Amino acid sequence: MSTPNEQRAGTPPAPESRHYHELAKERIAGGVNSNVRLSASPICFVSGKGCRLTDVDGNVYIDYALGMGPNILGHAPPAVTGEVSRTLDIGQLFAGQHPLELELANKFCSCVKSAELVRFGLSGSEMVQAAMRVARAYTVRPEVIKFEGHYHGWFDNILINNSGPVADEDDPLPRPHYLQSAGQSPQASADVAVLPWNDFEAIDRYVSANASKIAAIITEPVMLNTGGILPKQDYLQHLRRVTKAHNIVLIFDEVITGFRVALGGAQELYDVEPDLSVFAKALGAGFPVSALAGRREIMELFADGRVNHSGTYNANLVSISAALAGLRELSADNQAAYKRLNALGGTLMEGIAAAARQYGADLQISGLPSAFHTCFASHPIHDYTSYSRADHNRLGLFLAALLEGGVRPTGRGTWFVSTAHTNSDIASTLEAVGQALKRCV
Ligand code: PMP
Numbered sequence: 001m002s003t004p005n006e007q008r009a010g011t012p013p014a015p016e017s018r019h020y021h022e023l024a025k026e027r028i029a030g031g032v033n034s035n036v037r038l039s040a041s042p043i044c045f046v047s048g049k050g051c052r053l054t055d056v057d058g059n060v061y062i063d064y065a066l067g068m069g070p071n072i073l074g075h076a077p078p079a080v081t082g083e084v085s086r087t088l089d090i091g092q093l094f095a096g097q098h099p100l101e102l103e104l105a106n107k108f109c110s111c112v113k114s115a116e117l118v119r120f121g122l123s124g125s126e127m128v129q130a131a132m133r134v135a136r137a138y139t140v141r142p143e144v145i146k147f148e149g150h151y152h153g154w155f156d157n158i159l160i161n162n163s164g165p166v167a168d169e170d171d172p173l174p175r176p177h178y179l180q181s182a183g184q185s186p187q188a189s190a191d192v193a194v195l196p197w198n199d200f201e202a203i204d205r206y207v208s209a210n211a212s213k214i215a216a217i218i219t220e221p222v223m224l225n226t227g228g229i230l231p232k233q234d235y236l237q238h239l240r241r242v243t244k245a246h247n248i249v250l251i252f253d254e255v256i257t258g259f260r261v262a263l264g265g266a267q268e269l270y271d272v273e274p275d276l277s278v279f280a281k282a283l284g285a286g287f288p289v290s291a292l293a294g295r296r297e298i299m300e301l302f303a304d305g306r307v308n309h310s311g312t313y314n315a316n317l318v319s320i321s322a323a324l325a326g327l328r329e330l331s332a333d334n335q336a337a338y339k340r341l342n343a344l345g346g347t348l349m350e351g352i353a354a355a356a357r358q359y360g361a362d363l364q365i366s367g368l369p370s371a372f373h374t375c376f377a378s379h380p381i382h383d384y385t386s387y388s389r390a391d392h393n394r395l396g397l398f399l400a401a402l403l404e405g406g407v408r409p410t411g412r413g414t415w416f417v418s419t420a421h422t423n424s425d426i427a428s429t430l431e432a433v434g435q436a437l438k439r440c441v
Helices: 015-025 035-039 078-088 099-111 124-139 200-213 235-245 265-269 296-303 317-358 384-388 392-404 423-440
Strands: 045-049 052-055 060-063 117-121 143-147 192-195 214-219 249-254 276-279 290-294 363-368 371-376 414-416
Touching (some): 060 423, 099 117, 117 124, 117 317, 124 143, 124 276, 124 290, 124 296, 143 200, 192 200, 200 214, 214 235, 235 249, 249 265, 317 363, 317 371, 392 423
Parallel strands (some): 143 214
Antiparallel strands (some): 045 052, 052 060, 363 371
């Protein structure tokens, strides 16, 4: 039994952060407001601007966590904060509509090819719920297939098999359920079947025997919640073919990849059109907004009220104006933002690989330039099980050393790049990478 996502990064000299954390633990459960932060270094930040964060001790970090992905334009991007400030005076919530909602919907659907209709919400977790519900209603079937190592939010019915324990490669299909939280209802996920990802044979075998009960397959198009694992050649297309053949709804969870790996998401990059997709993170450029979008025929089930999707704060003006400003920035100048992200991220990935060669480290760099992952392993990693055999202790040491050197990837070894990073930031980062690697070979 292993827990591949739970390496803990170290803490640079930070007495004030530690002091804050001790006080916070007296009032806030665990001193944090998301369990994901329990396993990260307990740093208390005072501000973020561009690609830099400053903590209460005055340490400055080049940030590649970017709020776990959302801050694709960097921290406090003026184009977004300016737009949000302008809307603050016109109100926040009307329990009714505002013209900016339609403006955002039009902009959104012009970016994402599969989006005929859209609904906005606040978090990725809740939109995954809406996606599964509408898929079940549309197909009138009960079951959803999810994959090992994929994370689709923290709700009872889907929080299974996304981090340890790891099933054996020869365990039966579907995999036994591993609930991820005390207090989680085992019944809530009774209608979810867990399969290994990137495995053509597993999906063929399971679907052909069970198609009549399967409503949906939900997948991260690039596995970024466990390592940074790309889909095998033709795998996403294969999922599309299998789901089409059996009238199963294909759901892409693009909470991380959406508006990050391309303006049209991973579905644009890999040229696959899912029936439904979920977006959050980069969509709001740091502000809370999410979306479920897809085929009109399915999304129409929300329109006449047959399928419930609700939320007091949905489409509040702060979120909507932030997303609109963010999408304008990302699509401006013929999508120059993505050329920049890919160039910066590509240089960073190549530089880290070169440093690993220089120091003889078995560091693997995988993923896409705007979102990639580093881990220590000398075997090929293509799925959850193979990722679990990476050297997680050494990754923890590497991340701790980076943090001390003023570079902050996420606590699980994922690196997100923003348009606010510069070549000079990348050069400074690579220096810190070299120093950190020296300490972990
Ligand atoms: N899906 C994926 C792929 C995610 O990475 C996440 C969050 N990391 C979620 C869903 C849940 O999103 P949220 O944290 O906004 O609820």
